[in-house]
Amino acid sequence: MTNASAAAPARGALDEVLLDKVPEVTAYFWIIKILATTVGETAADLLSMRLGLGLGVTSAVMAAVFVVGLAFQVRSAWYVPSLYWFTVVAISIVGTLVSDNLVDGYGVSLVTTSVAFAVILTVVFALWYRSERTLSIHSIVTRRRELYYWAAILFTFALGTSVGDLLAEQLDLGYATAAVVFAGMIAAVAAAHYLGGLNAILAFWTAYVLTRPLGASVGDLMAKPAIAGGFGLGTVNTSLIFLAVILALVVFLTVSRVDRLDAAR
Numbered sequence: 001m002t003n004a005s006a007a008a009p010a011r012g013a014l015d016e017v018l019l020d021k022v023p024e025v026t027a028y029f030w031i032i033k034i035l036a037t038t039v040g041e042t043a044a045d046l047l048s049m050r051l052g053l054g055l056g057v058t059s060a061v062m063a064a065v066f067v068v069g070l071a072f073q074v075r076s077a078w079y080v081p082s083l084y085w086f087t088v089v090a091i092s093i094v095g096t097l098v099s100d101n102l103v104d105g106y107g108v109s110l111v112t113t114s115v116a117f118a119v120i121l122t123v124v125f126a127l128w129y130r131s132e133r134t135l136s137i138h139s140i141v142t143r144r145r146e147l148y149y150w151a152a153i154l155f156t157f158a159l160g161t162s163v164g165d166l167l168a169e170q171l172d173l174g175y176a177t178a179a180v181v182f183a184g185m186i187a188a189v190a191a192a193h194y195l196g197g198l199n200a201i202l203a204f205w206t207a208y209v210l211t212r213p214l215g216a217s218v219g220d221l222m223a224k225p226a227i228a229g230g231f232g233l234g235t236v237n238t239s240l241i242f243l244a245v246i247l248a249l250v251v252f253l254t255v256s257r258v259d260r261l262d263a264a265r
Contacts, residue, residue: 022224037215095157
């Protein structure tokens with residue numbers, strides 16, 4: 001990936017040069033990312049359906065939580081594991097709700113939302129690259145780049161939600177089969193990168209999109225009742241289990257600092 005020092009930006013209101021704002025991409029990164037996507041799926045269902053808040057209220061509450069988390073994350077001058085991963089979990093829930101509102105609230109088809117979010121994500125990447133000349137997460141050293149980064153992440157979650165639901169539900173693959181399919185896609189991307197020379201940045205963002213439907217399929221598989229093809233743990237238990245694992249890993253990363261870019265170099 002492009003080194004953080006590449007294409008050094010001029011200083012300004014949004015492009016004051018900061019320390020690295022994202023973690024090193026390690027196994028811990030992908031594990032927490034998948035766990036966060038699972039929470040995004042189960043927590044959205046828990047709040048909107050199990051607690052009876054409805055999509056509208058749940059969306060408003062989680063949007064506010066995400067905005068607060070993002071504000072603290074952006075204001076920080078360096079990568080803080082707790083801030084970063086809190087924002088990822090919050091944006092995972094918001095991205096899920098964006099898709100659910102369009103599909104369940106307004107009757108937009110999953111095919112339409114999948115295509116629309118793919119187009120929007122492409123536009124975000126195009127604007128990001130035109131402005132910064134790089135899409136590498138190792139270059140997130142200004143607030144401008146960080147805002148592009150979080151915009152891209154939001155639409156990867158929305159896109160992943162729609163695509164995951166399209167395969168698992170509308171195409172009736174089932175949650176277990178869908179999880180295997182998406183895991184296979186991620187493995188293929190990894191093989192193409194490490195064995196076939198696929199560009200690192202393209203491989204990262206492709207895998208990032210695919211981990212969303214993988215995590216959602218795993219979450220639904222664990223939470224849904226047996227009659228619906230799941231393990232029947234429920235949204236409460238599933239959300240608590242994955243949140244506990246995320247918390248434990250974030251504490252470990254905070255203490256060990258093994259995912260800091262400065263330590264990894």
